[in-house]
Amino acid sequence: xxADTNTTTNANANAMRPSHEGxxxxxxxxxxxxxxxxxxxPDVRHEAKRSLVNYFAVALAGAHDPTIEKAVxxxxxxxxxxxxxxxxxNERMDMLNAAALNAMSANVFDxxxxxxxxxxxxxxxxxxALFALAECRPMTGEALLLAFVAGVEVACRIGNAVSPEHYQxxxxxxxxxxxxxxxxxxxxxxxxxxxxxxxxxxxASGQAGGLVETLGTMxxxxxxxxxxxxxxxxxxxxxxxxxxxxxPLEGARGFLKVVCTQPDxxxxxxxxxxxxxxxxxxxxxxxCGVVLNPVxxxxxDLRRDARWTLDDIESVELLGHPxxxxxxxxxxxxxxxxxxxxxxxAVAVTLARGKAGLAEFSDAAVAEPALxxxxxxxxxxxxxxxxxxxxxxxxxxxxxxxxxxRVLAARGSLAAPLADVELVDKLRQLAAFGxxxxxxxxxxxxxxxxxxxxxxxxxxxxxxxxR
Amino acid sequence: xxADTNTTTNANANAMRPSHEGxxxxxxxxxxxxxxxxxxxPDVRHEAKRSLVNYFAVALAGAHDPTIEKAVxxxxxxxxxxxxxxxxxNERMDMLNAAALNAMSANVFDxxxxxxxxxxxxxxxxxxALFALAECRPMTGEALLLAFVAGVEVACRIGNAVSPEHYQxxxxxxxxxxxxxxxxxxxxxxxxxxxxxxxxxxxASGQAGGLVETLGTMxxxxxxxxxxxxxxxxxxxxxxxxxxxxxPLEGARGFLKVVCTQPDxxxxxxxxxxxxxxxxxxxxxxxCGVVLNPVxxxxxDLRRDARWTLDDIESVELLGHPxxxxxxxxxxxxxxxxxxxxxxxAVAVTLARGKAGLAEFSDAAVAEPALxxxxxxxxxxxxxxxxxxxxxxxxxxxxxxxxxxRVLAARGSLAAPLADVELVDKLRQLAAFGxxxxxxxxxxxxxxxxxxxxxxxxxxxxxxxxR
Numbered sequence: 001x002x003a004d005t006n007t008t009t010n011a012n013a014n015a016m017r018p019s020h021e022g023x024x025x026x027x028x029x030x031x032x033x034x035x036x037x038x039x040x041x042p043d044v045r046h047e048a049k050r051s052l053v054n055y056f057a058v059a060l061a062g063a064h065d066p067t068i069e070k071a072v073x074x075x076x077x078x079x080x081x082x083x084x085x086x087x088x089x090n091e092r093m094d095m096l097n098a099a100a101l102n103a104m105s106a107n108v109f110d111x112x113x114x115x116x117x118x119x120x121x122x123x124x125x126x127x128x129a130l131f132a133l134a135e136c137r138p139m140t141g142e143a144l145l146l147a148f149v150a151g152v153e154v155a156c157r158i159g160n161a162v163s164p165e166h167y168q169x170x171x172x173x174x175x176x177x178x179x180x181x182x183x184x185x186x187x188x189x190x191x192x193x194x195x196x197x198x199x200x201x202x203x204a205s206g207q208a209g210g211l212v213e214t215l216g217t218m219x220x221x222x223x224x225x226x227x228x229x230x231x232x233x234x235x236x237x238x239x240x241x242x243x244x245x246x247x248p249l250e251g252a253r254g255f256l257k258v259v260c261t262q263p264d265x266x267x268x269x270x271x272x273x274x275x276x277x278x279x280x281x282x283x284x285x286x287x288c289g290v291v292l293n294p295v296x297x298x299x300x301d302l303r304r305d306a307r308w309t310l311d312d313i314e315s316v317e318l319l320g321h322p323x324x325x326x327x328x329x330x331x332x333x334x335x336x337x338x339x340x341x342x343x344x345x346a347v348a349v350t351l352a353r354g355k356a357g358l359a360e361f362s363d364a365a366v367a368e369p370a371l372x373x374x375x376x377x378x379x380x381x382x383x384x385x386x387x388x389x390x391x392x393x394x395x396x397x398x399x400x401x402x403x404x405x406r407v408l409a410a411r412g413s414l415a416a417p418l419a420d421v422e423l424v425d426k427l428r429q430l431a432a433f434g435x436x437x438x439x440x441x442x443x444x445x446x447x448x449x450x451x452x453x454x455x456x457x458x459x460x461x462x463x464x465x466x467r
Numbered sequence: 468x469x470a471d472t473n474t475t476t477n478a479n480a481n482a483m484r485p486s487h488e489g490x491x492x493x494x495x496x497x498x499x500x501x502x503x504x505x506x507x508x509p510d511v512r513h514e515a516k517r518s519l520v521n522y523f524a525v526a527l528a529g530a531h532d533p534t535i536e537k538a539v540x541x542x543x544x545x546x547x548x549x550x551x552x553x554x555x556x557n558e559r560m561d562m563l564n565a566a567a568l569n570a571m572s573a574n575v576f577d578x579x580x581x582x583x584x585x586x587x588x589x590x591x592x593x594x595x596a597l598f599a600l601a602e603c604r605p606m607t608g609e610a611l612l613l614a615f616v617a618g619v620e621v622a623c624r625i626g627n628a629v630s631p632e633h634y635q636x637x638x639x640x641x642x643x644x645x646x647x648x649x650x651x652x653x654x655x656x657x658x659x660x661x662x663x664x665x666x667x668x669x670x671a672s673g674q675a676g677g678l679v680e681t682l683g684t685m686x687x688x689x690x691x692x693x694x695x696x697x698x699x700x701x702x703x704x705x706x707x708x709x710x711x712x713x714x715p716l717e718g719a720r721g722f723l724k725v726v727c728t729q730p731d732x733x734x735x736x737x738x739x740x741x742x743x744x745x746x747x748x749x750x751x752x753x754x755c756g757v758v759l760n761p762v763x764x765x766x767x768d769l770r771r772d773a774r775w776t777l778d779d780i781e782s783v784e785l786l787g788h789p790x791x792x793x794x795x796x797x798x799x800x801x802x803x804x805x806x807x808x809x810x811x812x813a814v815a816v817t818l819a820r821g822k823a824g825l826a827e828f829s830d831a832a833v834a835e836p837a838l839x840x841x842x843x844x845x846x847x848x849x850x851x852x853x854x855x856x857x858x859x860x861x862x863x864x865x866x867x868x869x870x871x872x873r874v875l876a877a878r879g880s881l882a883a884p885l886a887d888v889e890l891v892d893k894l895r896q897l898a899a900f901g902x903x904x905x906x907x908x909x910x911x912x913x914x915x916x917x918x919x920x921x922x923x924x925x926x927x928x929x930x931x932x933x934r
Contacts, residue, residue, distance in 0.1 A: 070709045074700070078547040078563050096545050170720030175673070202681060206642070206690035209676035212720040214669060219711035222704065223673035230693075233541070237689065242537045244686035253637030253679040 022198075022246035025254075027269045028157070029198035032150045032184045037142050039273060040149055045451060047278040048145050051113055051152075052447050053423045054283045055123045056087065056463060058112045060438055061358060061430035062105035063088025063465070067218040071104055071225070084135045085460040088436035090467055095132040099182075099232050100225030103128035107174070107224045109358065110340070111287045111430075115152075116280050116414060118159035118173060123281075125178035125227035126151040126185050133186055133232060134456040141453030143189060149278060151185025151231075154201075156277035158249065160267040162260040167212070171259060175210025175223035180255075182231020183238075190239050202244020203234035205255045216337065283423060285412040286356045289341040291327050293410035294320065294391035299350035302395060302405050310352050310370060314398045315377045318343060320391035325380040332375065336362040344375030347393070358433050389413040420448075436465040489665075489713035492721075494736045495624070496665035499617045499651045504609050506740060507616055512918060514745040515612050518580055518619075519914050520890045521750045522590045523554065523930060525579045527905055528825060528897035529572035530555025530932070534685040538571055538692070551602045552927040555903035557934055562599040566649070566699050567692030570595035574641070574691045576825060577807070578754040578897075582619075583747050583881060585626035585640060590748075592645035592694035593618040593652050600653055600699060601923040608920030610656060616745060618652025618698075621668075623744035625716065627734040629727035634679070638726055642677025642690035647722075649698020650705075657706050669711020670701035672722045683804065750890060752879045753823045756808040758794050760877035761787065761858035766817035769862060769872050777819050777837060781865045782844045785810060787858035792847040799842060803829040811842030814860070825900050856880040887915075903932040 040048075062068055063086070072086065075097045082091075084098030087105060092098070106112050106124035113123050130144050130151070159166070159177040167173045183204040187197040207230040210223030238244070248254050249268065256263035286296050295318060318324065330342035339345040339361045348371040349360045359365065366372075394404040409415035411422075418426070424444045431440035439462075446459040507515075529535055530553070539553065542564045549558075551565030554572060559565070573579050573591035580590050597611050597618070626633070626644040634640045650671040654664040674697040677690030705711070715721050716735065723730035753763050762785060785791065797809035806812040806828045815838040816827045826832065833839075861871040876882035878889075885893070891911045898907035906929075913926040 067709065070704070070707045074703050074707050074709075078561050080545040080547050094545050170725040172673070199686070202684065202686045203689050206639070206677050206681045206686055207693060210673050211715070211722065211725055213712050213715055213718040213722075213725075214673045217669065217712045218709045219666070219669045219673055219715075222670050222701075222709075226674060226697075234689075236541050237537070240537045240541050242534065242541075242685045242689075245680050245684045248678070248680055248686075251680040255678065255680075258637040258678055258680075 021251060024250040024265055024268050025198050025201060025247050026194065027272070028154060028249070029201060030194040031272045032154060032188050033192065033194040033197050035146065035150050035188065037146050040146065041276070044149060044276045044278050045145065047281060048149050049447055049450060050283070050420065050423055051123045051278065051281055052127055052148070052450070053427055053444055054113050055106055055127045056443050056447065056459065057423070057427035057430040058109065058124070059087040059102055059106040060427070060434040060436055060440070060463065061111065062108040063434050063436050065105065065108045067108050067221050068101065068105045070218070071101060071221065075101055084132045085464045087460070087463045088434050088438055088465050090465045095136045096229050096232060098135070099129045099132040100229040102132065103228035104221040104225040108221055109287055111284055111358070114282050114284070114290070115156045115159070115277055116282055118156055118163045118177070119167060120156055120159045120177055121174045122152045122155050122178060122181060122277070125174070125224060125231065126155065126181045128228040129182035129232040130185050130189060131457065131460050133189055135460055139189055139456050141450035141456045144456035145451055147185040147189040149276070150188045151181040152281070153277050154184035155181025157268050158255070161256055161263045161265055165262065166260050170212045172210035172212050172215065172220070172223055175227045176208045176259065178227040179204045179208050179231045179234070182228050183234040186232050186235035187238065190235055192235065192239055196238040199238035199242065199244035200235040202248040203237050203242065204231055205248035207234065208255060280414065282412055282414060283418050283426070285418060285422070285426070287340055287358050287361050288346060288356070289327055290412070291324050291388055292341070292343060292346050293412055294389060294407040295324070295343060295393060296346055296350050296356045297407045297411050298391060298393035298405040299347055300354065300356065302393060302403060303351055303354040308395070308397055310348070310374060312397050312399070313351070313377065313395050315379060315396045316347055317379050317381055317394040317396070318347070318391060319381045319383055319386070319394070321386045321388045322382040322384055323388055324391060325382055329380060332372065333366055336366055339366045344378050345371060347378055348374035357429055389415065437467060438463050438465055488718060491717040491732055491735050492665050492668060492714050493661065494739070495621060495716070496668060497661040498739045499621060499655050500659065500661040500664050502613065502617050502655065504613050507613065508743070511616060511743045511745050512612065514748060515616050516914055516917060517750070517887065517890055518590045518745065518748055519594055519615070519917070520894055520911055521580050522573055522594045523910050523914065523926065524890070524894035524897040525576065525591070526554040526569055526573040527894070527901040527903055527907070527930065528578065529575040530901050530903050532572065532575045534575050534688050535568065535572045537685070538568060538688065542568055551599045552931045554927070554930045555901050555905055555932050557932045562603045563696050563699060565602070566596045566599040567696040569599065570695035571688040571692040575688055576754050578751055578825070581749050581751070581757070582623050582626070582744055583749055585623055585630045585644070586634060587623055587626045587644055588641045589619045589622050589645060589648060589744070592641070592691060592698065593622065593648045595695040596649035596699040597652050597656060598924065598927050600656055602927055606656055606923050608917035608923045611923035612918055614652040614656040616743070617655045618648040619748070620744050621651035622648025624735050625722070628723055628730045628732055632729065633727050637679045639677035639679050639682065639687070639690055642694045643675045643726065645694040646671045646675050646698045646701070649695050650701040653699050653702035654705065657702055659702065659706060663705040666705035666709065666711035667702040669715040670704050670709065671698055672715035674701065675722055747881065749879055749881060750885050750893070752885060752889070752893070754807055754825050754828050755813060756794055757879070758791050758855055759810060759813050760879055761856060761874040762791070762810060762860060763813055763817050763823045764874045764877050765858060765860035765872040766814055767821065767823065769860060769870060770818055770821040775862070775864055777815070777841060779864050779866070780818070780844065780862050782846060782863045783814055784846050784848055784861040784863070785814070785858060786848045786850055786853070786861070788853045788855045789849040789851055790855055791858060792849060796847060799839065800833055803833055806833045811845050812838060814845055815841035824896055856882065904934060905930050905932055
């Protein structure tokens, strides 16, 4: 059909646009515009701080990953000023570039937080956008935390409306939904009214992108960085008066219908202000696929009072949900990245070292002959009656002795969330792993009292690397 | 399912990835990497120049549109340097911001070119990216033209593979496909090999976005600008060594399958090097939905030797394909933008003024009482046997006389393309409309001999506004 975009659009849009169109976007934007600190329950306020402690941990870990080094090399050529910190590095950049690079480094190891219902990693893009803004436009810690809560709510509610189809189809849901979250968060921080907040969501709708096909490659980080950068840009454009569509979410050709055949639009507004996405947010204790968490827990416990060495073990039985085997039965992996989803490597390295950090899932660890050889001694036993967050590990020793350990709720699951002290320990370990020289404790201390801090940017200054 | 992205991806990707995966992306990237000027037929070379003349015309027209003014206000805060020209303006910016803003202004009126099979407007994003690069990295005119041909080929072939479903679903195909085109064009201009060109396409795949829902609002321009900027960025990242996926196009979770349920992947590679997308590119004579072109042609011819005034006309009959009525029967429009798809306004203003330029489809023109009143005198007569590029306009005068004029192939259609002189005239008119003070003739002269120019950036310098 030889009609140009303009013709086609108006015709179709008019034909398909009901009079109430825009109600969902208006309701969500209105919620964001009106949200006050007094509306946020204490447990949600605290979860926001926990998400930020985990965020700085993973950002410090990724700061010098090869992907980030290359991205800094290119993005750095286009920095307009040096007002915003790159976590764990000594370069500074303008807020748009800093938002992109900090979101990338916080997500590069897939070790950041996970909103369980959607598998969205919400904090990397949303926190990166807000802290970059805070370094260039002073705001209180309370203002940043409130904007962060609003942004996570928007990203995860949009994710709920298109899940599970959206991710299964091949959309990297962290990137596609967090551009809205970052836009909403920055819109709140800028004090935009409901109309301009809706415009910001409209500009975000035209910038939503990111494909699962890119995961496992350096390319993944580009769309994660864009979610932060373009969400921030969307709010700045709305603040400037750049107008958007009425119904970027629920419209006939809006985000929800275009990226999902059967979106549940009610999930956007249902329970707004009563149910909080942050309460379904979790933090990984290990840099692995989460189905491995109970197995690693069990191996760490077995190792604690070990009267055996790896050589004494004849075989290891893993009893758990079939998904454990389906997702992690990978002997002979060749890279650290593959090892993050290999039960053979996870069991061997954890029993051998009594640790399961990024160093245990690196290319170097995978190359150890003893660990590679051990894989053949692993056996899976499926039991569909087990939940995925549970597993039993049984060691059969050459002596004939059998030692079993059962974990019913893996560390880091909603049933057994990491304690605050464990999050700080993760921050300490990942700061050391990242090698930035940034002292982790001051960052943690500033984050725990962020709600009373006059300057929200203080943790970023503490995360600046001298060299 | 409580699996994190990492687990899910690796599991699914491995399960679903055939061994030949990546063949389509490799073939397309290989074509781009190997393309030489001697491979380009003369008519394709000339069409590339015609597309660029039309590009500068529409960019000069849009340079001071309110959308562009606001975008310059925000993007300008983030300019790293002032090495690239903003067409028709006196600001200069870094290449990424210039690419975005020039693509926006060239497309803001939907008066840019149209690749008929896909409705893609290819030149705005692709030319904007290449000229921005050329101002910062010297290249010959031939090198830019060759990269432009490659980029248009990539964008339109990807568009062919997902059409018509992709656009109908709600994707703004100009934005979603031209990010690949800009990436491929810049990859060629940078001399990237096939592997890095494929990486650039991979980075583009994660940045493809843009919704039809945003059309008709300022928000549309954001994704069009991104197509240019992010395509350019994708190639720069690939040049830096940032690696991408093997099959960003045809992969199980690659672009084609994610944005289209039944992509025709063969359209990506079929006839590569033998069939050229630029030969299906067209240029609008009027800033209207293309179905109005034959009507406006007829009205201009009727007006030429008019022995009547608007008041002498009792009624006007429009005979044509039913689509003409369906798309353009819009009496009483209120904005210039609406008037671009209103037969009532188009007929009235063209018969009254004997012109059909941007000024005739402005808010001011729409406000004229005489034109508003005339709309009621219009009648449509459907005849499905007529092609959409044809129409007959019959004037019934109060004297009883009837004057009919029939147009079989509208100006600007593939059957009656605008002549080179008409494109230059469009450039002259739109340069005047844009009010930039830029002299159009030197720009046209430089473009017609671009293939022999030592410096591809010369037309950009000529398009820089003194004030």
